[in-house]
Amino acid sequence: MAIVRSRRQSRLTGLVRYTALLVAALLFLVPFYLLVRSAFMREQDLSSPDFHWLPPVWETANLTGLFDxxxxxxxxxxxxxxxxxxxxxxxxxxxxxxxxxxxxxxxxxxxxxxxxxxxxxxxxxxxxxxxxxxxxxxxxxxxxxxxxxxxxxxxxxxxxxxxxxxxxxxxxxxxxxxxxxxxxxxxxxxxxxxxxxxxxxxxxxxxxxxxxxxxxxxxxxxxxxxxxxxxxxxxxxxxxxxxxxxxxxxxxxxxxxxxxxxxxxxxxxxxxxxxxxxxxxxx
Amino acid sequence: MWFWVFVGPFVIGLVVFVYVPIAWSIYLSFFDSYNTVTPTTFVGLGNYVDMLRDPAFRSSLVTFLVFAAFIVPVTFVASLGVALLVARTTVMQAFFRSVFFLPVACSYVVASLIWKMSIFSGIRSGLANAVLGWFGIDSVPWLSLAQPPWYWLVIVTARLWLQIGFYMILFLAGIQRISPTLYEAAAIDGAEGWKVLRHITLPQLRATSTAVLLLLLINAFQAFDEFYNILSTFGTYPPYARPPLVYLYYTALGSGQDFGHGSAGAVILTLIIAIVAVGQSRLLRLGDRGD
The missing domain is CATH 1.10.3720.10 (MetI-like)
Incomplete structure (x- = not known):
C-alpha cells in the first residue's frame, strides 16, 4: 500500500514540477518574445491602444531604416x-x-x-x-x-x-x-x-x-x-x-x-x- | 627575472589604473575641486562631513537598503527554487536550464528597454496593463508617478529576470557536488521530499548560499544601469529612487563636476562595501565554528 501511494504521489509531484517549470520557462521567454515582436511592428501599431500578440504587418523596414x-x-x-x-x-x-x-x-x-x-x-x-x-x-x-x-x-x-x-x-x-x-x-x-x-x-x-x-x-x-x-x-x-x-x-x-x-x-x-x-x- | 616578465604587465596596469586612481581620489576628497583635478584649497574632512550631512546622500543609502531588502531574498529564493526544480528534472533538463540562463546574455540596457517601453509602458497596450485590462482593471501608470511607488516593481522584476539564471547555475553546481550516498542513506531512513531538502540539500548548500548572498548584496549596492535607463526620461532623472552610484554619477559627473565631494562619496561607498564583505565572511565563518 505504502509503495503504491508513494508512487502515485511521486507521479503527482512530477506533474506539478513540470507544470511549474513550463510556466516559469514561458514567463522567462516573454521579454525576448516582446523584443522580437516589437522590433518588427509598425510605429502606429506599437502606439495603438490594443495589445497585439503578433505584428499586424511584419515591418522589415525597421532594420534598414535603423542603419539609414x-x-x-x-x-x-x-x-x-x-x-x-x-x-x-x-x-x-x-x-x-x-x-x-x-x-x-x-x-x-x-x-x-x-x-x-x-x-x-x-x-x-x-x-x-x-x-x-x-x-x-x-x-x-x-x-x-x-x-x-x-x-x-x-x-x-x-x-x-x-x-x-x-x-x-x-x-x-x-x-x-x-x-x-x-x-x-x-x-x-x-x-x-x-x-x-x-x-x-x-x-x-x-x-x-x-x-x-x-x-x-x-x-x-x-x-x-x-x-x-x-x-x-x-x-x-x-x-x-x-x-x-x-x-x-x-x-x-x-x-x-x-x-x-x-x-x-x-x-x-x-x-x-x-x-x-x-x-x-x-x- | 622571469617572475616579473609574467606578472609585471598586470601589476603595472593594476598600479596605474587601480591603485593610483584610488590614492588620487583620497587626495582629492580633502580638497575643494570643482572642475579640476589639481586643486589648491584644502578643506580637511569638510567634504566627508558635507556628504554625511547631505540628505540626498543618506537617502541614496536608504534607497539601496529598500532595493536590497526586495532583490536579495527574492532572487535568492527564486534561483534556489529554479535550481532545485531543474536538478530534479530528467526530461528536457538542458532546455529548461538554457531558458533560465538565457537572460544572462542580455544587457541591462536592453532589458530596461523591454520593461519600460513594452511590459510596463503606461499605455493600454503595454503587456502589464493589457493583462490588467482582461480582468477589467484600469491601466496603471507604472513609471510616471512617485506615489504609489510602482516603479519598484519594474526595477526589481527587471533585475530578477536578468540575474536568476546566473545564481541558478551556481546553485546547480552546488547541488551536483552533494554526494549521492547522503541521499541513499536518507532514503534508507525513510526520509523524502521536504525532509531531504531540509536536512540534506540545504545544509550541504551552505557554502554556495553564503557566496550567493554576498554576491547579491554587492551587486545590489552597485546597481546603476536599470535605475538610470528605466527612470530617466528626456535626459532628466527624478529626484527620488537614486541608489548610491546614481547619486555619485550626478554629483561627480553632472553639471558641477564636483570631484571633491564625488571622491569623498566614492571613498565612503568603498569603505562600506569592503566592511560588508569582510564582516559577512567573518560572521559566517563564526557561524560555521559554532556548528
Whole structure:
C-alpha cells in the first residue's frame, strides 16, 4: 500500500514540477518574445491602444531604416562594441593568464606580497571607483577614445586570481618534462600549458566578452562623443531621450543582443563554466 | 627575472589604473575641486562631513537598503527554487536550464528597454496593463508617478529576470557536488521530499548560499544601469529612487563636476562595501565554528 501511494504521489509531484517549470520557462521567454515582436511592428501599431500578440504587418523596414537613420550611429556603435569586446577579451586573457601562471609557478621571494596586493583590490568593486578612474582618464586626455574605453578595464584581479588557482592545479609532471627539454618558463607556458588549458581559457574568455559587450557605466562616463558610443550607449541614449521611433529602438536593441545570442547558441557550455568559476571564486 | 616578465604587465596596469586612481581620489576628497583635478584649497574632512550631512546622500543609502531588502531574498529564493526544480528534472533538463540562463546574455540596457517601453509602458497596450485590462482593471501608470511607488516593481522584476539564471547555475553546481550516498542513506531512513531538502540539500548548500548572498548584496549596492535607463526620461532623472552610484554619477559627473565631494562619496561607498564583505565572511565563518 505504502509503495503504491508513494508512487502515485511521486507521479503527482512530477506533474506539478513540470507544470511549474513550463510556466516559469514561458514567463522567462516573454521579454525576448516582446523584443522580437516589437522590433518588427509598425510605429502606429506599437502606439495603438490594443495589445497585439503578433505584428499586424511584419515591418522589415525597421532594420534598414535603423542603419539609414542619421540620428542613430548604429553601424559605428556596433563596430566600437565589437572592437572593445574583442580587444578586452584577448588582452585580459593574455595579461591575467601570464600573471596567474607567474604567481602559481615561478618561485620568487615577494610572490606572496604581490599576490596579496592583487587580491586586496578584489574587495573594491570596479563600479564604485568610476569617479577616480574618470579623473585619471580625463587627465590622460583619453575621454571619448577607444583607449580610454578599453585600457582601464584590462587589469582584473579576479581573472588573475582565477588563472592562478587553475594553474596551481595543472599537472606538474607535464611542465617538468617540458623543462627538461629546455623550453624554459616562456616556452613551457605558451607551447605546453596554454594548449592544454583551452577549456578554462574559453570559460574566462566568454564571460569576459559578455561583460565587456554589455558594460554600461564606464562607456557612459567615457564615451562622451557620438563616435565613441558603444551599442549599449546608443540604445540607452535614445531610450532615455525618447527621440527616435520606438519600433526602431526595439530593432536596435535586437541587433545589440544578436551577437550574444549567437554566442550563447554555440558556446553555452563555456559560458556556464565561466559563471561557475567566477561566481564562486573561493572554492 | 622571469617572475616579473609574467606578472609585471598586470601589476603595472593594476598600479596605474587601480591603485593610483584610488590614492588620487583620497587626495582629492580633502580638497575643494570643482572642475579640476589639481586643486589648491584644502578643506580637511569638510567634504566627508558635507556628504554625511547631505540628505540626498543618506537617502541614496536608504534607497539601496529598500532595493536590497526586495532583490536579495527574492532572487535568492527564486534561483534556489529554479535550481532545485531543474536538478530534479530528467526530461528536457538542458532546455529548461538554457531558458533560465538565457537572460544572462542580455544587457541591462536592453532589458530596461523591454520593461519600460513594452511590459510596463503606461499605455493600454503595454503587456502589464493589457493583462490588467482582461480582468477589467484600469491601466496603471507604472513609471510616471512617485506615489504609489510602482516603479519598484519594474526595477526589481527587471533585475530578477536578468540575474536568476546566473545564481541558478551556481546553485546547480552546488547541488551536483552533494554526494549521492547522503541521499541513499536518507532514503534508507525513510526520509523524502521536504525532509531531504531540509536536512540534506540545504545544509550541504551552505557554502554556495553564503557566496550567493554576498554576491547579491554587492551587486545590489552597485546597481546603476536599470535605475538610470528605466527612470530617466528626456535626459532628466527624478529626484527620488537614486541608489548610491546614481547619486555619485550626478554629483561627480553632472553639471558641477564636483570631484571633491564625488571622491569623498566614492571613498565612503568603498569603505562600506569592503566592511560588508569582510564582516559577512567573518560572521559566517563564526557561524560555521559554532556548528
Amino acid at each position: 537613420n542619421p540620428a542613430i550611429p548604429m553601424a559605428r556603435s556596433l563596430l566600437n562594441s565589437g572592437v572593445i569586446a574583442v580587444t578586452q577579451t584577448i588582452a585580459v586573457l593574455v595579461v591575467s593568464g601570464l600573471a596567474g601562471y607567474g604567481l602559481a609557478r615561478i618561485p620568487y621571494r615577494w610572490s606572496n606580497v604581490v599576490f596579496y596586493a592583487i587580491t586586496a583590490t578584489l574587495l573594491i568593486p570596479a563600479a564604485v571607483t568610476f569617479v577616480p578612474s574618470f579623473v585619471l582618464v580625463s587627465t590622460l586626455g583619453w575621454i571619448s577614445t577607444l583607449r580610454g574605453l578599453i585600457i582601464p578595464g584590462l587589469f582584473q584581479a579576479l581573472a588573475t586570481f582565477l588563472f592562478r588557482q587553475f594553474f596551481l592545479g595543472f599537472p606538474k609532471e607535464i611542465e617538468e618534462a617540458a623543462f627538461i627539454d629546455g623550453l624554459g618558463y616562456w616556452g613551457t607556458f605558451w607551447r605546453i600549458v596554454v594548449p592544454n588549458s583551452m577549456g578554462f581559457v574559453a570559460a574566462i574568455g566568454t564571460i569576459t566578452f559578455i561583460g565587456s559587450w554589455n558594460a554600461f557605466l564606464w562607456p557612459l562616463v567615457i564615451g562622451r562623443d557620438q563616435e565613441s558610443w558603444t551599442v549599449q550607449i546608443a540604445v540607452s541614449t535614445f531610450l532615455t531621450a525618447q527621440s527616435v521611433q520606438v519600433s526602431q529602438l526595439f530593432m536596435a536593441a535586437l541587433v545589440a543582443i544578436v551577437p550574444l545570442l549567437l554566442m550563447f547558441l554555440f558556446l553555452q557550455r563555456w559560458i556556464v563554466e565561466g559563471v561557475e568559476r567566477t561566481g564562486i571564486a573561493g572554492d
